[in-house]
Amino acid sequence: MHVIVSDRIVAAMDRLSPSERRVAEIVTADPRATMEGTVAMLARAAGVSEPTVVRFCRSLGLEGFGELRLALARQEGQQPHLHRRIHGNMRPMSAAAAVFDGAMAALAEARDSLDGEAIEKAALALIRAERVEIWGFGASATVAADLAHKLFRVCRGVVARDDPHMQAMAAATMDEESVALCVSHTGRTRAIITSARQARLSGATVIALTAPDSPLAEEATLLLSARVEEDTELYTPMVSRLVHLTLGDALAVAIGLLSPPVASVRLGRIKAALKPLKIEKGTGEG
Numbered sequence: 001m002h003v004i005v006s007d008r009i010v011a012a013m014d015r016l017s018p019s020e021r022r023v024a025e026i027v028t029a030d031p032r033a034t035m036e037g038t039v040a041m042l043a044r045a046a047g048v049s050e051p052t053v054v055r056f057c058r059s060l061g062l063e064g065f066g067e068l069r070l071a072l073a074r075q076e077g078q079q080p081h082l083h084r085r086i087h088g089n090m091r092p093m094s095a096a097a098a099v100f101d102g103a104m105a106a107l108a109e110a111r112d113s114l115d116g117e118a119i120e121k122a123a124l125a126l127i128r129a130e131r132v133e134i135w136g137f138g139a140s141a142t143v144a145a146d147l148a149h150k151l152f153r154v155c156r157g158v159v160a161r162d163d164p165h166m167q168a169m170a171a172a173t174m175d176e177e178s179v180a181l182c183v184s185h186t187g188r189t190r191a192i193i194t195s196a197r198q199a200r201l202s203g204a205t206v207i208a209l210t211a212p213d214s215p216l217a218e219e220a221t222l223l224l225s226a227r228v229e230e231d232t233e234l235y236t237p238m239v240s241r242l243v244h245l246t247l248g249d250a251l252a253v254a255i256g257l258l259s260p261p262v263a264s265v266r267l268g269r270i271k272a273a274l275k276p277l278k279i280e281k282g283t284g285e286g
Helices: 005-015 018-029 031-036 039-046 050-059 065-075 092-112 116-128 139-151 164-172 190-201 215-219 239-258 262-277
Strands: 131-135 158-161 178-183 205-210 222-225
Touching: 005 018, 005 065, 018 031, 018 039, 018 050, 031 039, 031 065, 039 050, 039 092, 050 065, 065 092, 092 239, 116 178, 116 205, 116 222, 116 239, 131 139, 131 164, 131 190, 139 158, 139 178, 139 239, 158 164, 164 190, 178 190, 190 205, 190 215, 205 215, 205 239
Parallel strands: 131 158, 131 178, 178 205, 205 222
Antiparallel strands: none
């Protein structure tokens, strides 16, 4: 159930300290400014210290300012997002704080909308596959590469590709023992949609880590939904990349938990192979 901040403020007003009431007045008067601001901004506007702002949040039953911003965003019918709050007049420290706030808010939203059943089904499909193709372009290519780095430890035939021609050729050679894991923020890139469709027609399981209701999602056998709104006109995708990386981590953990014992043997061999490449502490080398 979503928190209604205005209702909580009314219910808590009698037990708030005078300084906390000043914070409450500012939040009530302009929830959008609070949602798009920082702890320091709210503290200055109310004429109180930053710890007072945190105490106010906790008086409402919230863990801190980040949860207050998220609750306000839901109350206002929107998600706080990074690029609406960064502008040319910002000081670098304020912009840096905005980057962290936007990332945490997006991750919290993604956590709240997790589909555990979809993650488990995708993990099982990847464990059973003889061949795993992971595709992405641009910022999504970095996510695809990170997923391949994690999954090849426990899955078979794992490769990441960011070239549309190689993806198309790979899709044409897939079969029922193959999985294509497609990563896309918008789910509207023509090349990856075309390759996903070809992979599905070739008999492969298609897992899409993308926005729901997108053309790529429609081609998927399994959807790992990631609805992340951000302005990509001026900035390269940042928040969506973090959400995709974290969903990839969650998928990798699920694979580790569900993998048969032979996966542990495989991991042991990998660790043994890496050991000679590392310098042990206290050896004096280097």
